[in-house]
Amino acid sequence: MDVKKIRIADYNYSLPDERIAKHPLEKRDQSKLLVYKNNQISSDIFKNIDTYLPNKSLLILNNTRVVRARLKFTKATGANIEIFLIEPVEPSDYTLSFSSKAKVTWKCIVGNIKRWKSDDLQLKISGTSTTLTAKMLRKLSEGAEVEFSWNDSSLTFAEIIELCGKVPIPPYLNRDSEEIDSYRYQTIYAQPEGSVAAPTAGLHFTDEVFKKLKGKGIEPSFVTLHVGAGTFKPVTAETIDGHKMHTEHFFVDIKMVEKLWISNEKVTCVGTTTLRTVESIYWLGVKAAMGLLGSNFFVGQWEPYELDAVIKPKDAFKALYDYMRDKGLEALSASTQIIIAPGYTIKSCDILITNFHQPRSTLLLLVAAAVGESWKSIYQYALENDFRFLSYGDSSILFVNK
Structure with a gap:
């Protein structure tokens, strides 16, 4: 199959608006669970997910934390300008940006950008004497670079947006964020801040579910991929070679790479972002094995389809582990633009837990x-x-065809 010539129209289906979950269920693990195994389909509820996972299997989740990425400013004229944080520019490191107490620059999507000329925007934070100022540095092909500053050096940027930002719930919900979204549009194991969309397959997990999994010798392992707004970007090109895949940043420590190398158990990825991360780790390992890794930890959109290499997953993970050990790297900060489409052979995952996704x-x-x-x-x-x-919909557990 020529992956680049796949017609997106062949991956379409009719999704009535009433089938889109506008709000979460009262209990996370009460979502329905579709089970696909050996070409058979059945249903259950998510709290029983443990019965479908092999004993001692390797369960990998994305532990990114969603930030309050929507900032709503009002000009003196009354015009509303919404600024949606996408990724840090200066400093470019997520941790440094969120911990900054001075000023930061972010790539942003700006709503009503035509109404924002050269004037700075200000947002008074309710209940405080703090004001957040936004200055547009330059327009981009998609969005703008915006510098943020504030008049209270005791507060970090993370604290600022926690005080005045809105939870960036998906646009297709067609509603404003509500208080319930602040904790339900977040996994219970979320850690490093950086996502503007939740890794939603993980929203179904509860402490009770993890306890049941522990009884089967299954302990959670984590990678971090900060989910970008591009995850909602529809494919408008007729064939996917005309679609520019969004880039997302991910982080993996050497212990996780070692687990992938030495484990002989089945691998379950929770969510498409986790699968995208682990497959990207594999390709970094391939590049390490081929002597092509250098210091550029990036996987291009079509690179996996073009690399002339047949390297087993374990060999690739070992090559990356050896590279990190030799360079004294406890963790890798990397990025990926990989597009996984029919014709691509999934290397690192046996089971995928995921929600139901948009057409096209x-x-x-x-x-x-x-x-x-x-x-x-x-x-x-x-x-x-x-x-x-x-x-906010239901879940599925899919046994990967290999």
Whole structure:
């Protein structure tokens, strides 16, 4: 299959608005669970996920934390300007940016940008004497670079946006964020701040679920990929070679790479972002084995399809582990633009836990890469059996076709 010539129209389906979950369920683990295994489809509820995972299997989750990335300013004229944080520019490191007590620059999407000329925008933080100032440095092809400063040096940028930002719930919910979103649009194991969208497959996990998994010898392991707004970007090109995949930043420590190398157990990835991260780690390992890694820890959109290498996952992970050990690196800060679509062979994952995704999306392409043409019967089953779709929707456990 020529992956680049895949027609996005072939990965479309009818999704009625009433099937989109607008709010979360009262209890996280009460979501429905679609089970796809050996080309058979059945259903259960998520709290029983432990019964489907092999004993002592390697469970990998994305522990990124969603930040209050939507900032709403009002000009003196009354015009509303919404600034949506995308990724840090100066400092470019997420941790340094969020811990800054001076000023920071971010790449942003700006709503009503035509109404924002050269004037600075100010946002008075309710209940305090603190004011956040936004200055547009330059317009970009998509969005703008915006410098943020504030008049209270005791507060970090993370604290500032926690005080005045809004939870960036998905645009297709067609509603303003509510108090419930502040904790339900966040996994219970979220740690490093940086995402503008939740790794939603993980929203179903509870302490009770983790306790049951521990009883089967399954302990959670973590990678970090900061989910960008590009995850909602529809594919508008006729074929996917015309679609520019968004870049996302991820982090992995040497202990996680070692686990991937030495484990002989089945690997379960929780969410498309986790799968994207682990596959990208594999390709960094391939580049390390080929002597191509250097200091540029980046996986390009089409690079996996173009690298002339047949390297087993364990060999790739060992090569990356050796590289990190030799360079004295406890962790890698990297980025990926990889697009996983039908025709791509998933190397590192045996089982995928994921929600139900939008039609004509790169996330649906990833699911189709995992289960082949069965994606159609999976989604048809979900539609016919009252499953809830998208971020606050129900879950599925898909055994990858290999």
